[in-house]
Amino acid sequence: MRYLSFDLTDSSDDILTLEAMASTREAEHAAVMAEAAQALAWAQTGFGGRQGPVEDGYAWDHELLVQHEAGGWVTVTLTFSASGEFAEAFQAAFSGQDDD
Numbered sequence: 001m002r003y004l005s006f007d008l009t010d011s012s013d014d015i016l017t018l019e020a021m022a023s024t025r026e027a028e029h030a031a032v033m034a035e036a037a038q039a040l041a042w043a044q045t046g047f048g049g050r051q052g053p054v055e056d057g058y059a060w061d062h063e064l065l066v067q068h069e070a071g072g073w074v075t076v077t078l079t080f081s082a083s084g085e086f087a088e089a090f091q092a093a094f095s096g097q098d099d100d
Helices: 026-047 084-094
Strands: 007-009 016-025 060-068 073-082
Touching (some): 016 026, 026 073, 026 084, 073 084
Antiparallel strands (some): 007 016, 016 073, 060 073
16 A cells, blocks of 8 residues: 555554554545555455444444545545454555555
8 A cells, every 4th residue: 555554553442443544635535545445345355244333343343534625635534443353354464565
């Protein structure tokens, strides 16, 4: 991935958070959204049927925010709430891709 680089944070309730943010000009926005779509497609393929509130026993859930800002900038934030299993698989699938 060129634009989105995910950071992993842990919480005391065993719910992990994978979050990435990219702020680009409008001309690069489609590329950022393609990366977000790639991550979401991976989640659906590998953990389909297991999406929902992680605190209720599901493997993952997500939030995708797109903010259009002054000067033609667009900020995209993709956040996954994740079980340990999901986070480990996600990191294995996407580690090193931010160097492409």
